[in-house]
Structure formats: structure tokens, C-alpha cells
Amino acid sequence: MNDKTFKKVYKEAKEALEGVLFDGMVVMSGGFGLCGLPENLILALRDSRVKNLTVISNNAGTEGQGLGLLLETKQIKKAISSYVGENKLFEKQYLSGEIELEFNPQGTLAERVRAGGAGIPAFFTATGVGTLVSEDKTHQSFKGKEYIMETGLTADLSIVKAWKGDKSGNLIYRKTARNFNPVMATAGKVTIAEVEELCEVGELDPDYIHTPGIYVNRILEGKDYSKAIENLTLSEE
Amino acid sequence: MSWTREKMCERASKELEDGFYVNLGIGMPTLVANYISEKNNVTLQSENGMLGMGPFPKKGEEDPDLINAGKQTITSLPDSSFFSSADSFSMIRGGHIDLSILGAMQVSESGDLANWMIPGKMVKGMGGAMDLVAGVKKVLVLMDHNAKDGSPKIVNKCSLPLTGKEVVDLIITNLGVFEVDKGIKVLEIAPDITKQELINNTEADLVFS
Numbered sequence: 001m002n003d004k005t006f007k008k009v010y011k012e013a014k015e016a017l018e019g020v021l022f023d024g025m026v027v028m029s030g031g032f033g034l035c036g037l038p039e040n041l042i043l044a045l046r047d048s049r050v051k052n053l054t055v056i057s058n059n060a061g062t063e064g065q066g067l068g069l070l071l072e073t074k075q076i077k078k079a080i081s082s083y084v085g086e087n088k089l090f091e092k093q094y095l096s097g098e099i100e101l102e103f104n105p106q107g108t109l110a111e112r113v114r115a116g117g118a119g120i121p122a123f124f125t126a127t128g129v130g131t132l133v134s135e136d137k138t139h140q141s142f143k144g145k146e147y148i149m150e151t152g153l154t155a156d157l158s159i160v161k162a163w164k165g166d167k168s169g170n171l172i173y174r175k176t177a178r179n180f181n182p183v184m185a186t187a188g189k190v191t192i193a194e195v196e197e198l199c200e201v202g203e204l205d206p207d208y209i210h211t212p213g214i215y216v217n218r219i220l221e222g223k224d225y226s227k228a229i230e231n232l233t234l235s236e237e
Numbered sequence: 238m239s240w241t242r243e244k245m246c247e248r249a250s251k252e253l254e255d256g257f258y259v260n261l262g263i264g265m266p267t268l269v270a271n272y273i274s275e276k277n278n279v280t281l282q283s284e285n286g287m288l289g290m291g292p293f294p295k296k297g298e299e300d301p302d303l304i305n306a307g308k309q310t311i312t313s314l315p316d317s318s319f320f321s322s323a324d325s326f327s328m329i330r331g332g333h334i335d336l337s338i339l340g341a342m343q344v345s346e347s348g349d350l351a352n353w354m355i356p357g358k359m360v361k362g363m364g365g366a367m368d369l370v371a372g373v374k375k376v377l378v379l380m381d382h383n384a385k386d387g388s389p390k391i392v393n394k395c396s397l398p399l400t401g402k403e404v405v406d407l408i409i410t411n412l413g414v415f416e417v418d419k420g421i422k423v424l425e426i427a428p429d430i431t432k433q434e435l436i437n438n439t440e441a442d443l444v445f446s
Contacts, residue, residue: 032286235294
């Protein structure tokens with residue numbers, strides 16, 4: 001078996017984070033609400049006590065769940081998110097000035113990460129024109145319509161969650177647990193993926209790979225997924 | 238008599254044309270899905286990365302990997318597809334979605350929309366609302382005609398921070414249906430509501446046809 005593939009495989013999250021963490025670093029985390037979260041890596045990040053983090057993630061988790069865990073230990077200095085509505089602790093730390101917050105429209109956030117991973121330093125979008133989001137940003141008109149410039153985003157570390165992965169880092173996501181994970185996998189200087197099922201090379205059909213292994217530096221099989229449901233809604237019958 | 242929430246949602250569903258791809262916002266707009274008939278062939282988009290949103294699951298069939306943008310458990314349909322957040326907003330920003338229905342705090346006579354922030358209160362974030370109103374072909378606002386304190390929500394100029402500038406096409410409230418086109422045109426009035434009542438409850442000038 002090709003030796004390089006096995007160099008990516010780590011037994012557990014703590015081991016996978018070794019040598020990549022430093023105080024003040026920028027971390028991207030995949031997930032939408034509590035769906036598709038790299039649960040094992042977030043726990044290991046908490047246990048590492050690395051601090052003054054800038055965290056780029058669509059949401060800030062809920063209390064005791066997801067990135068909410070890093071709020072309890074006050075490891076986050078700044079958050080770049082589109083929606084933080086479900087987290088009272090975040091609200092408290094924000095109002096007391098302990099944590100800095102930069103709101104990005106959700107599509108702008110996704111595209112900034114996509115651009116960052118694709119080597120595109122900036123792009124123009126109509127999203128946010130005429131709103132607080134456009135303040136201090138470069139405006140330009142194309143074909144008579146006004147756009148603002150947004151910059152690409154990269155991170156020192158991206159942590160993502162996939163359904164299946166192989167030992168060379170190829171990833172397949174499941175249903176809406178895909179969300180921000182594929183773009184964030186492309187935008188980390190180091191990207192670590194945790195998967196529910198780690199497969200041998202050759203077990204996954206190359207036609208169905210969502211994230212090619214080139215983007216994944218380290219991979220581990222996660223355990224004890226809580227996969228919490230934030231808003232259980234059932235049909236009436 | 239003003240329209241009930243059910244009547245408002247039913248009226249909003251009439252804007253869903255055959256073959257439309259539609260994004261429904263969180264709250265009352267989500268309920269519009271209850272009035273989509275199968276022959277309408279409407280596909281619902283959820284901005285967290287799904288086309289072809291099905292109904293809520295039966296008890297025991299919920300899947301934590303399958304949620305909508307309101308983080309509610311949902312189901313998929315035979316023609317559903319899943320994709321990343323970047324792809325999702327490419328179809329939104331790129332003008333591929335036909336209609337977006339969302340709630341509002343204020344709409345101005347030029348179609349400015351405010352629905353994400355009240356200064357001085359904790360701000361939760363705009364989520365995907367700014368992208369939707371900037372990119373989707375037609376924007377429908379579904380809201381109560383007046384705020385809880387009775388103040389008008391259709392105003393000359395929004396006093397709250399904007400979600401988008403000149404983006405709203407149609408407004409459906411408990412009092413009527415309004416088109417935003419160089420002013421607020423009254424298309425329909427709820428039963429037993431008089432023109433004067435409508436004028437009294439609206440700050441912006443109304444154009445009656």
C-alpha cells in the first residue's frame with residue numbers, strides 16, 4: 001500500500017491536532033447549527049486549551065454543544081458568523097465585550113471561504129449593498145448595477161466532518177450535514193477531517209467523492225457522535 | 238375582518254407558479270408549504286444545501302443529518318438533491334431561484350427591507366436573508382400589517398438597518414396585498430377593511446387602482 005496515504009491517518013482527535021495549534025490562530029469549523037459538526041475535533045480543541053482563537057463558522061453552537069464548548073472555556077476571541085441566535089452564553093460574552101463578532105451574510109461567508117480556498121483574493125457581490133455590511137467596502141458598478149467587494153478567507157486550521165472518508169483523505173458527506181464542510185476543507189493551511197467511517201483506499205467510488213484528498217492533511221475516525229437535533233419537528237399524524 | 242395567518246399563507250401560495258424553485262424563510266413563510274398542491278410542481282430550496290424539501294418526518298423517522306435552514310428536521314423527496322453552502326448561495330446569488338418569501342419588520346415605499354436587526358437589542362445575525370433578497374428573482378414579504386405596538390410597518394423610509402435596498406416586489410399582510418412599483422399599489426383588501434382603515438394603518442402613501 002502506498003505509504004503517503006497512511007501518514008494522513010490519526011487514531012484520535014487529540015493526536016490529529018498535535019503540532020498545529022497556537023494561541024491567536026484562525027480556525028474554520030464546518031457545520032450548520034449542530035448538523036455536520038466536527039464534534040471530536042471541537043472537544044479536542046477545547047481540551048487543548050489553545051486560546052485567543054478567531055473562529056470562522058456559520059453559527060456559534062448552542063450552550064454545551066458545538067462551538068458553544070469553546071465559549072465556556074473562553075477560548076474564542078473573535079467569531080465570524082452569519083447567525084448566532086441560539087446561544088445565550090455567546091450573547092453574554094458579546095455584550096460584556098469579551099468576544100468580538102463579525103457578521104457576514106451566509107452566502108458571502110460561504111463564497112469568501114470558497115474564494116480563499118481557490119486562491120481568489122476578492123470578489124464582487126450585490127449582497128449587502130445599501131446595508132451596514134457595505135460600510136467601508138469598495139463599491140463598483142458592473143452593467144449599471146452596484147456591487148461591493150468582499151475578500152477571500154483562509155484559516156490556519158480547518159476542521160470538517162464527513163460521513164465517509166478513505167485513508168488518502170477523500171471525503172463523502174451525507175445529506176444536509178455537507179453544508180460548509182466542503183468549502184472549509186479547501187481553505188485551511190492545515191485541514192483535519194473526522195469521519196463516521198474510515199475506509200480503505202479503493203473502497204469509495206471516485207465518481208462520488210465530494211472533497212478530493214488533496215485538501216485533507218489529516219483524517220481520523222470520530223467516535224461517540226451525539227448528532228443532537230436542535231429543533232425536532234414532526235408531521236402531525 | 239383582517240386575514241388570519243392561514244389565509245395570509247394561502248394567499249401567498251398563489252404566487253407559487255408551476256415549476257417554480259422557491260425559498261421560504263423561517264417562521265410564517267415556512268407555513269406557506271402547507272398550501273402547495275402537488276400539481277403545482279414547486280420545488281423548495283433550503284439554503285443550508287438542499288433542493289426538494291419534503292414534509293416534516295413522522296416520529297421515529299427524524300434524521301439529524303437532514304434539517305432545513307430553521308434547523309427543523311425534514312425529509313427528502315425522490316427528486317431531492319444536496320449540495321454545499323457555496324453551491325446553495327451560487328443558485329441564490331446567481332438568480333436561479335424564482336421566489337423568496339420572508340418576514341419583515343419594515344418595508345419602505347421604494348421596496349427597502351429591514352428584517353434582521355434592532356439597534357440596542359442583541360443582534361442574532363442576518364443568516365442568508367441579505368443574499369436571498371439580493372439574488373432571488375422575486376421577493377415576497379409576508380408580515381402583519383402593524384407591529385405589536387400598532388405602529389405601521391409599511392413606511393416612507395425604514396428606520397431600522399436594512400437587509401436590502403429596493404428589493405421587495407410584493408407584500409402580503411393581514412389587511413391586504415400590495416405591489417411595490419414606484420410606490421405602494423393596493424392590489425387586494427381583506428374583507429370588511431375600508432380604504433380609510435388601510436390608510437390609517439400605513440405610513441407610506443397608498444395607490445388605489
